[in-house]
Amino acid sequence: MTYVIAQPCVDVKDLACVDECPVDCIYEGARALYIHPDECVDCGACEPVCPVEAIFYEDDLPEQWFDYLADNAAFFEATLPGRSEPLGSPAGAERLGALDVDAPLVAAQPRDEAT
Template identity: 60%
Template structure:
């Protein structure tokens, strides 16, 4: 089980969750943040600090956003488990579902 970042993070990337995460498992793509499921320790520290409530425990992900489980998991298909987001900075990519979304205003 893991936490999932959903649609409401796209083009927002507040980063409060990144600052709160004790294991540095929240990575930044071009348009949204992603939780590395193998690195997440399910502590839940990220969820209450998200200003737009874009973070959900896997089992609590809204039905209309279930695809964001795959979005978070598949984002790491080619980079694996880097062992900490801080050392990587912004990763110059997004999941194809996120890339296909219309812009949601100022990032």
């Protein structure tokens, strides 16, 4: 089980959850944030600090955002556009820094021009 960041984070990327995460498992994509399912220790520290309420425990993910569970995993397991291999488990988001790619579901969404 893990926490998942869903649609409300797309084009917002408030980094309060990143600052709160004790294990540095929240990675920054171009338009959204992603929680590494193997690095997350399920502490839940990220969930209450999210100002847009985009973070959910996997079992509590609303049905309309259930596809974000697979999309979140794809960010780490799939070869994303512009990369030659999957991200895998880099063991720390801060060391890696922000990436200019997103998982397929996020990347396919129209941009929110208001942000």
